[in-house]
Amino acid sequence: MSGYILSLVCRLKLLIVAYFDSMILNHELNKTLILRALFNNTKRCSIVVLLCQRQYDYTLVSRKKNEQKYKDDFTTIKQYMDSEDQAKIPDDWEKADKPGNVLVKKISGQDTCNLLVASSGRCMKERSIDSLKEQRFLEDISRLHASFKKGNILIPGKICERVGRLRQKYHSICKYYDIEVKLSEDQKKVTEICWDKKTSREQRNILSGCYVIETTQQHLTGPEIWKQYMLLNRVESVFKDLKSELGMRPVYHQTDKRTESHLFIGVLAYHILNAIETALKANGETREWKTINEVLNTHVRNTVVMSGKDMTWHIRVSGTPESQHLEIYNALKVKDPLKRNMQSIHLRL
Secondary structure (H helix, E strand, O other): OHHHHHHHHHHHHHHHHHHHHHHHHOOOOOOEEEEOHHHOOOOOOHHHHHHHHOOOEEEEEOOHHHHHHOHHHHHHHHHHHHOOOOOOOOOOEEEOOOOOOEEEEEEEOOOOEEEEEEEHHHHHHHHHHHHHHHHHHHHHHHHHHHHHHOOOOOOHHHHHHHHHHHHHHOHHHHOOEEEEEEEOOOOOOEEEEEEEEOOHHHHHHHOOOEEEEEEOOOOOOHHHHHHHHHHHHHHHHHHHHHHOOOOOOOOOOOOHHHHHHHHHHHHHHHHHHHHHHHHHHHOOOOOOHHHHHHHHOOOOEEEEEEEOOOEEEEEEEEOOOOHHHHHHHHHHOOOOOOOOEEEEEEEOO
C-alpha cells in the first residue's frame, strides 16, 4: 500500500511539473500554483522543491507548526480583535477585506515571504468545531467512567481498549487531555479513570482562526496575497456547483456525443450562474447560490385549470413576490415579465 501511495505521489509530481513546463513552452510565464497545506510540511515537499528549482511562483498555506513560530504576533492581533476599542490596528498589520474581519501581516524573507492571517470568521468556525468535538469526547469518556463505577467493566484490558478507541476517534482533542487508568496493586483491576485538561488546550484557542501563507511573489501586498489564495475557494466552489446544483454529475449517458452535450450544457449553465453571482455581489449580495435558490423556490408560477361545458382553460399566473424575493430581483434588475396567460386546451365531447 505504501508503495502504491508513493507511486501516486510521484505521478502527481510529474503531472504538475509537466503542466508548468508546457506553460513555459507556450510563453505563459505569469502563472502561479496555489496549493493547500497538503503538499507542505516542515521538511518541504519535493513538489515545492521542484517548483523552486524551476523558478515557478507558488502560494500555499503552511502547517500548524509554523503558526507556533509567530505565536507572539498572533497573540497581539487576537487581543486587538477581541477588544472593544479597535481604533488603531497594531503595527505592520492591515485589513485584507473591507469589513476588517481578516487582518494580515507580511513578513519578507530571502526567497519567499510569509503572510500572517487572522480571521474572525474562521476563528468562530474552528472554536465551534473544537467545542463540539470536546463536548462529545467528554460525554463518551463520562459514559465509560459511569460504566466503570457501576461495575459493568473492570478488566484493565477492556478499559484500556475503550480508552484507545476514544483516543483514535477524538485524536485532535485527546492530545490536550491527560487520561490515566489507575490499577490495583496486583494489576488485575482498575481502581480509577482520570482525565485532566492540559494548559496547552487554552493556548490552542489563541491560534484559532490563524494561519500562515507562504508565497514567492514578494512584490504583492499582504491583501493581494490573501485575495490570490482565496481564489482557490472560488475554484472549489465551481466544482461543487457543477456537481450539485447544476447536475453535471452523475452522467447517465452512454454515448460520447450525449456525454459531451451534457458536459457542454453544464458548463454553459455555470457561465450563466457565474454572471448571476457577479451581478449579486456587485449589489452587495454575498449569499451563495444555494441560499438564493432556496429563497426563490418559494416564489412559483402556478397553473389553474378551469373546466366549462364546452372547453377547458389553463391559466398560468405567478405568485406575488415577497420582500426577500424583490431584493434579489432588484439586485439583478429583473422584472416579472410573465403575465397572466389563459389558454383553451380542447373541446369537451
